[in-house]
Amino acid sequence: MANRSLFKKKLLPYWLILPTVIALIIFTLYPLVSGLFYSFTDIKFIGAKANWVGLDNYITLIKGTVGSARFFAQSFWQTIEWTISVVGGQFILGLITALLLNRDFFGKSAFSILIMIPWTIPSVVMSLTWQWLYDPFYGLINFYLKKWGFIEKYVTWVGQPNSEIWPQVIVGIWRGVPFMTLMLLSGLKAIDKELYEAAKVDGANTLQQFIHITLPSLKTIIVINLMLTTMWWWNSFDIQKIMSPVNSLGYKASTLPILAWYESFQWKHLGKGAAISIISLLVLLVIMIDRVRQEMRSVKE
Amino acid sequence: MVQIKKRHLANFGKNVLCYALLIAITIFCIFPIAWIFKTSFETPQFIRNPNIQWIPLKFTLENYKSVLNNPNAMIGKSFMNSLIVSLISTVISLLITTMAGYALSRWNFHGKNTLNVYLLLVNMVPGTLILISMFIILNKLHLINTHIGLILFYISTGLTLATWMLKGYFDSIPVDIEEQAMIDGADRMTVIRKIIMPLAAPGIFATGAYIFLKNWNEYMAASTILQKSELRTLSVQIVNFMGFQRVEWGPIMAYSVIVMIPSSILFIIAQKKMVAGLTAGFSK
Numbered sequence: 001m002a003n004r005s006l007f008k009k010k011l012l013p014y015w016l017i018l019p020t021v022i023a024l025i026i027f028t029l030y031p032l033v034s035g036l037f038y039s040f041t042d043i044k045f046i047g048a049k050a051n052w053v054g055l056d057n058y059i060t061l062i063k064g065t066v067g068s069a070r071f072f073a074q075s076f077w078q079t080i081e082w083t084i085s086v087v088g089g090q091f092i093l094g095l096i097t098a099l100l101l102n103r104d105f106f107g108k109s110a111f112s113i114l115i116m117i118p119w120t121i122p123s124v125v126m127s128l129t130w131q132w133l134y135d136p137f138y139g140l141i142n143f144y145l146k147k148w149g150f151i152e153k154y155v156t157w158v159g160q161p162n163s164e165i166w167p168q169v170i171v172g173i174w175r176g177v178p179f180m181t182l183m184l185l186s187g188l189k190a191i192d193k194e195l196y197e198a199a200k201v202d203g204a205n206t207l208q209q210f211i212h213i214t215l216p217s218l219k220t221i222i223v224i225n226l227m228l229t230t231m232w233w234w235n236s237f238d239i240q241k242i243m244s245p246v247n248s249l250g251y252k253a254s255t256l257p258i259l260a261w262y263e264s265f266q267w268k269h270l271g272k273g274a275a276i277s278i279i280s281l282l283v284l285l286v287i288m289i290d291r292v293r294q295e296m297r298s299v300k301e
Numbered sequence: 302m303v304q305i306k307k308r309h310l311a312n313f314g315k316n317v318l319c320y321a322l323l324i325a326i327t328i329f330c331i332f333p334i335a336w337i338f339k340t341s342f343e344t345p346q347f348i349r350n351p352n353i354q355w356i357p358l359k360f361t362l363e364n365y366k367s368v369l370n371n372p373n374a375m376i377g378k379s380f381m382n383s384l385i386v387s388l389i390s391t392v393i394s395l396l397i398t399t400m401a402g403y404a405l406s407r408w409n410f411h412g413k414n415t416l417n418v419y420l421l422l423v424n425m426v427p428g429t430l431i432l433i434s435m436f437i438i439l440n441k442l443h444l445i446n447t448h449i450g451l452i453l454f455y456i457s458t459g460l461t462l463a464t465w466m467l468k469g470y471f472d473s474i475p476v477d478i479e480e481q482a483m484i485d486g487a488d489r490m491t492v493i494r495k496i497i498m499p500l501a502a503p504g505i506f507a508t509g510a511y512i513f514l515k516n517w518n519e520y521m522a523a524s525t526i527l528q529k530s531e532l533r534t535l536s537v538q539i540v541n542f543m544g545f546q547r548v549e550w551g552p553i554m555a556y557s558v559i560v561m562i563p564s565s566i567l568f569i570i571a572q573k574k575m576v577a578g579l580t581a582g583f584s585k
Contacts, residue, residue, distance in 0.1 A: 012404075012408075012489070013404040013407070013408040013410045014410060016400040016401060016403060016404035017400070017401045017404045017405070017410075017416070019396075019397045019400060019401070020397050020398050020400070020401035020460065020464055021401075021416070023397050023456065023460055024419070024423070024460055024461075027453070027456055027457035027460060028423050028426075028431070028457055028460065028461070030434075030438075031430075031431045031434040031435050031438070031457065032423070032426060032430070032431070032434075034434040034437070034438070035430040035431065035433055035434040038433065038434060038437065043437070046436060046437055046440035046445070047440065093326065096322065096326070097323070097326050100319055100322060100323045100326075101323075103319065105316070105319070105320070111323055111327055113569070114327050114330060114331050115326065115327055115330050116569065116572060117330060117331055117334055117565070118330050118333075118334075119568065119572070120561075120564065120565040120568035120569060120572075121334070121561050121564075121565065122517070122518040122535075122536055122560055122561055122564055123518055123520065123536075124518065124520050124536040124537075124539055124540060124560075125337075125539065125557040125560055125561050126333075128539065128540070128543060128553060128557060129333050129334075129336070129337050129554070129557060130333065132336070132340065132550050132553070132554065133333055133336060135550070137349070138348065138349050138350065138351070138550075140332075140336055140353055143351075143352075143353045144353070174329065174330070174333070177326075177330065178330070179576070182572070182573075182576045183576060183579075186576060186577070228579065231424055231425050234425075235425075235427045235428055237428060237429075237520070237521045238520045238521070241520070241521070242520070242540060256427070257427055257428065257429050260427065260429040260430075260433075261429050261432075261521065261525075264429065264432075264433050264436075265436075265525055270433050270436070270437065273429065273433055274430060274433050274434070276429075277427045277429045277430035277433065278430065280427050280429075281425060281426055281427055281430065284425050284427075285422075285425060288425060291421065292418065292421065292422070
């Protein structure tokens, strides 16, 4: 497309991207580089001096026994658990929903709109609402779980220093199902219906059709989807922050973004907070390395 | 005959199963929303009811009145703060990135793929990292506790996504349209203004809506950069209000309804286009 004569004027594209490039340098590259720099310093809080300490912050985090270092390993593994379970849960539910909505049936558009709703709620409102649903005294979830015999007495699900992360995972899944469904549905609609007709003639059953036609056709969109949501949910903040105990020093259900925020803004160690964020970024990079490589490869072409 | 009947029966069974599954998923998706509305219309004594009922026992608007009149809720002020901050940051992001999105879609130029890789990388950077260094920079510029400070942060997070999505939308407009117009003698600026922009308008709107909603709902930076109550945006104010209320769920849920209705409407209007843009931008 780009080789066509009309688009050969050499300078115009450079002028067009110039504002974005300048803005990217000022607003993203500069903060990124200075964040990296601060992770090698002992800066406490704004206004304090930043002395170069090399890898000290990183070493303290990994080997230390006081402050945020006590929670680092736990938050690290919890971030992985959190991301896998939230993205995985969203994916499975989203795929089922997309397959169901891809059929023709009565009331289809009503279902589609209702299922979209969790995506439209501000994340803060969502977190507060789920906190209310999990309420240890008058919460809806406790009520039904007890009524149906899953629990004997009411449980305090969230908001305690020793609360588990699983109740929050449910909220993350709830939040992400609509987006997954929409993405996968757009992929399903693009599949040629004749493929299924042909398979039926050949005597393939529904499961075989799903494995040999649906999944391969969806491959690209599934990969894109998982990459995008992994990036987002790895760095997710609002649910874990709002459903956590107020101003608590390290709690069981925290993930790296939460730990970095507390370290930086509650305990006022911006340098160490930056180091936590950098480690978090590096791990995410490793997870996403295939995608990055793919982009790099197209650089050479 | 028997065969056909069997198949009908199997089909019927399949349909019932599908409906049942779909209804279960739908209930999972909407029961919290129903509960928000129900709680917001319920009196405090029945909110603290050991039994769950889905229709308010004694319908009341008291919760809404108490939110609107409560000086700690500051709903009007916070609403304006959110509007100003989100709108300005969105408009600036769009103004800068629309041109870049068009260029990325239409030309191969030196450094294009470096830019693509960079956009992908920036999307992975934890918000906390940007917030930490922005916080230090804003402090040097005396912009902590100002809306300008928060707007600068939102521009930083909005740039990459906007460029990404806009490129996707421009990709979906066939290049032949421009070529034909230019063969017919129109110059490029006219083509961009008269043909491309109107065609891209829905995409630009969807991108704008996405960035706007992201900023409107943003919590981490807003709660960190803005400490003064009269500056707070809605998402921070509602959490803060909850602290004041000592878990009076009625007013909090009424507040939630007021906060979520405008953004949900915008979301539902723009959602289809937003999904298309995100997919296209990422798959290139």
